[in-house]
């Protein structure tokens with residue numbers, strides 16, 4: 001099958017260092033103990049199941065690669081994205097911390113699920129800004145654990161995504177500007193109101209919560225390691241970059257577990273929102289000036305998380321920057337399945353890693369630079385399913401259920 005040719009930009013991270021031992025700030029945030037705690041709590045949530053790792057042999061053959069495996073986060077709880085692991089885990093940790101401050105120590109999530117502390121938890125308000133999926137995770141956890149949630153949406157968040165979050169009983173607030181503006185506004189309001197901000201991005205003096213968010217994402221990384229079916233480890237990891245928390249959680253996990261043998265880590269960003277790439281080139285977190293609106297709505301971040309930077313500086317090998325139109329085409333391609341591959345429901349941001357792999361393989365220079373040949377065993381992150389069903393249907397021409405039903 002002939003695959004489309006997509007344009008792309010490739011940048012190398014000159015600060016990456018395979019020799020650097022796991023430790024320092026990354027070692028503190030993403031330690032084995034932090035992972036063990038996140039795994040123990042998250043796997044106890046109702047409905048927890050590892051999401052599938054799907055072999056895409058047809059796509060691998062069409063691209064001339066050894067193997068491709070796709071982590072399908074569209075099947076994560078009822079939330080349809082990996083974000084269910086991070087924001088929700090941070091809500092749990094905030095509740096545990098606040099209950100402890102009031103003199104109540106809880107052992108773990110079962111105590112909250114059993115409603116034993118509802119009188120105390122319902123006095124606690126968590127809040128956050130979101131592009132869609134993080135807010136859904138926070139709202140879902142607030143409902144599950146019995147506290148109040150207030151979710152801030154910037155102008156670019158679709159009505160469909162707003163409705164999905166509101167369905168978890170959260171109070172919704174629309175604010176002007178982009179994601180980064182909404183992050184600032186919620187922090188200001190929370191300081192006045194005494195709410196607890198559960199942000200996926202960090203800023204000076206605010207690191208504990210975003211570290212918990214990244215710890216939750218490590219559960220996905222661990223699932224993939226266990227599920228990986230090839231005799232040899234993955235050679236490449238293609239992963240989306242928004243504020244960088246997802247990439248940091250996963251790359252940090254592989255750094256700890258595999259050391260220098262970790263896969264070549266390639267962060268994928270939309271051309272309008274390439275804050276991680278800019279940071280790599282600048283040698284420090286660097287913002288995107290101006291508007292970051294993109295079809296890959298959940299990747300629309302103008303500023304990366306400084307905490308994620310601590311992990312990504314040594315671990316990201318390359319950045320690939322792609323255009324909006326290749327994401328839409330890749331959503332359709334995954335829905336149809338290449339050469340007998342199982343149809344996959346991937347949202348606008350969820351398909352970005354796959355789009356970048358196709359783009360890279362279609363460009364001789366990039367393909368060679370990334371060593372994408374018959375010995376490559378690629379791990380692709382499918383970070384979300386159809387988190388906005390209307391947009392999905394308008395792009396793919398079928399509903400998510402119709403696509404999934406064609407399996």
Ligand SMILES: Cc1ncc(COP(=O)(O)O)c(C=O)c1O
Nearest residue numbers: 133242243244245246298383384
């Ligand atoms: C579906 C999806 N993919 C990728 C990302 C990027 O994650 P991060 O912002 O942690 O880099 C997000 C963030 O919201 C997302 O919702």
